[in-house]
Amino acid sequence: MEYPLNRKSAAPHPNGAYLPGLIWTLIRTDFKTRYHGTLGGYLWALVKPLTMFAVLYSVFSILFAMDAYYALNLIIGLFLYDFFSESTKTGFMSLKEKSFLLIKTKFPSWVVVLTSVSSACITAMIFSTAVCVYIAVFKRPLSLLEIGCFSLYLLLFLAIIIGISLAGSVLFLRYRDINQIWELLIQAGFFFTPIIYPLDIIPHKFHFFLYAWLPTAVIQFSRSVLVQGVIPSATAHLMLLGSAAVVLFSGAALYVRLAPRSLERL
């Protein structure tokens, strides 16, 4: 059989036509490698977040039985913050981790940053589904609007994470301890965010500062629609949308500026 040539070779490369396939393949092979050779296989991707939800909910329901919603609020806070923490930490290291590809082939390096958060995204999606199903079955029915709002918050959270990861990944190539600084910030941020304590115990005049740390806004809004069934105001939505856009575009701008030269540091 003749080994065929690429018949489109005389024409310019279809503008980014291969990019969706590249992104999908990087996500798929990363996912496959993660669970490759394990007894449970892909089932682990499902079991781990579901077990985490079941264990946390059981423990905190018993410990804080007096407050019917405390356990649920705590779990939503914990899982969203964990999503933020894990995916940004992976994002910071993404260019370095895939340096063997980036210095030998030519494709847009932002693809590597984007796909690095995929694993955390899959876990977040499974966990979100579990939380929504639990609330709908055992607490109160969720309206489509509430589910839509929660999905929007997750999307905006992802945009924030991608913005931070884009900036962090190129900065890491210049300043190799920036990931350590980020980890410290994440740790401090955990206690700054109202996860284990309710926001109400903080005087109202300080709320602005807490909301300036964006995970607070996403966590509070998510709790509001899922647990209390209250949709935040349009102004609040606009502020979250604007903040997410600022973080995403700032991260992208820094990336575009620094990435071409930063690859020489790999």
Added chain:
Amino acid sequence: MAALEVQDIHKSFLIPAVKLDTVREHILQSFKWRMYLNHRRELRVLNGVSFSVRAGETLGIMGRNASGKSTLLKIITGIYRPDQGAVRCALPITPILDLGVGWNPELDATDNICLLGTVMGLTLRELKTAKDEILEFAGLGEFARLELKHYSSGMAMRLAYSVAFRAVRGILILDEVFAVGDMEFKEKCYARYEEIRRAGHTVLMVSHTPTDIARFCDRAILLEGGRIVREGSGPDIADAYVRSLTGEKCP
């Protein structure tokens, strides 16, 4: 028509005497910036390299180690940016700077073909039809489901070669990739390479093997210390390269 034009490329790397990698080091050094500036050495890798390649032509690049060949290829490919000068391409570039880059040893051959193929610019649709051809060319059809960690290095290289040569578009850039497999596979690769040339692809080939440059290149250049010191036919440059290694003077 020139498929590729390289104009007056300069590239230097700053080599600091004190390596500054962390925020702490940067802050500390900023207090003694004079010392910081004085302790940086400029390593000039390319110094005004210019040439052009016509569509369908094969240009060979030879030179000793550290003469700037790899940096030049990375600049043409777009991985590095030049300090000065420009690269103009009329066609898309397929770089094969290393075989099997990006392999995942935990995955089987089929998944690795997808991984490497998409990295090299093939779409999923193209890969769907190309998978079997790639495996057949590599002679590894029966090992399609075997994880790459169980492949011998020769088998892995054959597979990498097959994927890379399936992804060729426009200008092909080769960096020392002919040293693969046994004689039979090598001949198969040479035949495949001739096919690519006959199809009208422009090729830029870096090699330390004079016979490859003499056999495949219409024209070649010899790099030394980041400059082009000689241009000529493939056999002429191959000869000049060997003479430069042995210390003989070129006629």
